[in-house]
Amino acid sequence: MAGILFIISAPSGSGKSTLVAQVRSLVSGLDFSISYTTRPPRGSETDGREYHFTQRDTFEQMVENGEFLEWASVFGNYYGTAFSALEHARAAGKDLLLDIDVQGAVQIMKRMPEAVSIFILPPSPEVLEMRLRNRSEAEHMTSEDVIERRLQQARSELEQIWDYKYALVNDVLDQATAEMRAIVLYERGVRDGVTATAEGCRTDARSLRLMTAMKSFDVG
Ligand code: ADP
Numbered sequence: 001m002a003g004i005l006f007i008i009s010a011p012s013g014s015g016k017s018t019l020v021a022q023v024r025s026l027v028s029g030l031d032f033s034i035s036y037t038t039r040p041p042r043g044s045e046t047d048g049r050e051y052h053f054t055q056r057d058t059f060e061q062m063v064e065n066g067e068f069l070e071w072a073s074v075f076g077n078y079y080g081t082a083f084s085a086l087e088h089a090r091a092a093g094k095d096l097l098l099d100i101d102v103q104g105a106v107q108i109m110k111r112m113p114e115a116v117s118i119f120i121l122p123p124s125p126e127v128l129e130m131r132l133r134n135r136s137e138a139e140h141m142t143s144e145d146v147i148e149r150r151l152q153q154a155r156s157e158l159e160q161i162w163d164y165k166y167a168l169v170n171d172v173l174d175q176a177t178a179e180m181r182a183i184v185l186y187e188r189g190v191r192d193g194v195t196a197t198a199e200g201c202r203t204d205a206r207s208l209r210l211m212t213a214m215k216s217f218d219v220g
């Protein structure tokens with residue numbers, strides 16, 4: 001049962017970190033891969049907890065040494081998943097959650113087709129903008145330029161959604177949490193009480209909720 005790789009992608013500000021934290025508090029045996037990044041810590045982020053914050057030259061050396069399962073450049077910074085995260089989770093008999101962008105996700109889907117991919121999207125661009133603003137205000141660093149760039153980026157990431165097995169609309173947090181929990185349990189082989197919810201989140205089910213959110217972003 002252990003050893004499933006869950007790939008989670010979402011436009012920045014969709015609520016992915018919030019959702020993942022909720023699901024991890026409800027479902028045991030789910031390890032979270034701590035990525036390496038060259039971006040500086042945000043707010044209360046701590047080295048070794050949200051990310052391994054790394055200098056650019058160290059990151060480039062790790063790429064050269066072949067230490068990454070995947071890596072990508074996002075918003076001008078490097079982000080990467082080390083093979084060691086996979087090895088730790090396997091050794092501990094746990095499933096592993098990877099929070100990675102669409103470029104990294106596509107690399108892993110090719111290398112490991114058995115990985116379970118989940119895309120999280122906000123219900124509309126207006127809600128996404130509000131969440132981005134709330135978060136940056138809380139961190140005392142609102143930049144119109146950054147918000148605008150992230151909204152543009154969200155649209156282009158949403159075009160990749162059909163490559164993912166599942167999609168979740170993070171509107172009401174409790175509902176999205178219940179859906180993600182159902183997907184994790186379903187993929188572990190549980191059927192009782194989770195089948196309809198998990199199958200309803202498959203991208204090929206094209207639920208009304210998913211299609212409504214996609215339409216609001218003007219992406220078909
Ligand atoms: P991400 O990890 O996708 O960049 P965060 O988890 O940091 O996003 O969430 C962005 C902001 O939106 C945060 O301020 C968070 O509290 C808020 N948020 C997340 N999910 C929801 C939700 N379902 N409803 C309302 N606000 C949410």
Ligand code: 5GP
Binds near residue numbers: 035071072101
């Ligand atoms: P943030 O800076 O907001 O934490 O993350 C920005 C983007 O980088 C998000 O889309 C996040 O999923 C992605 N990301 C975080 N870690 C990794 C990683 O290890 N690899 C890749 N490819 N993307 C990552």
